[in-house]
Amino acid sequence: MAAVLSADQIDALVTAAEDLGQGRHGVEELLSQMTKAVLERAMETELSDHLGYEAGDPAGHGTGNSRNGKTTKSVQTLQGPVQITVPRDRNGSFEPVIVPKRARRLGKVEDMILSLYARGMTTRDIGSHLQEIYGSKVSAATISRVTDVVADEVAQWQSRPLESVYPIVYIDAIWLKIRDGGVVANKACHVAVGVDLEGRKQVLGLWLGATEGAKFWANVLTEIRNRGVRDILILCCDGLTGLPAAVNSIYPETVVQTCVVHLLRSAMKYASYSDRKTM
Incomplete structure (x- = not known):
């Protein structure tokens, strides 16, 4: 399998990380910016597929739908909180997949919460762990909602009908x-x-x-x-x-x-x- 990045590209990323800060801070800031850029680029591509034409393409005239600016929101990722701009369409029919509407957590944060919960950590301990390691502040109420879903699934599994x-x-x-x-x-x-x-x-x-x-x-x-x-x-x-x-x-x-x-x-x-x- 071919390498995703060449040696020159990796060197450029290392230089960029050093420019953003010392040691780990620079790397984390670079990852945050890269996450933001990739997510926004992916959503722009999704919107182009939804509309059927690229931004600025005259083919979009008279189609009945067009781009309609952007909104800003913060999402929690394993690289920490990231501010992203989400493109909109005039008809309001665009449903992004990579960052779904009303989604506030990405990068399997829910999976991380459940993994820590399964190891016996309290909701408060989980929130402190995510804040310390990933810089992601997740409220105890949010963690409880995620774990409550699992509790419901376990209860349904435990009471499911069996073979005769x-x-x-x-x-x-x-x-x-x-x-x-x-x-x-x-x-x-x-x-x-x-x-x-x-x-x-x-x-x-x-x-x-x-x-x-x-x-x-x-x-x-x-x-x-x-x-x-x-x-x-x-x-x-x-x-x-x-x-x-x-x-x-x-x-x-x-x-x-x-x-x-x-x-x-x-x-x-x-x-x-x-x-x-x-x-």
């Missing part, structure tokens, strides 16, 4: 560190994975609990049944006390199979460390 029959369902709990109310604590994340009639694995859901117990799993299986699962042929689980009875109280005909990995792990407790590899 799963030949095999695997259940187990994973202990994770979860931030809750500003405090990080160990919680059991209960995972149910179903194998459908075509052999494809599906994560049926994730449920957080303070501990792993047969009673909690009974509630999980009740929810799965309420979401449309009428029969499970084989349910694979560990040797948790009371779990087979809890499973059969919801699905009486289901065969409960102890997981072989758990069985081997438990059997190794009774062997000396030197014999485990041979076993």
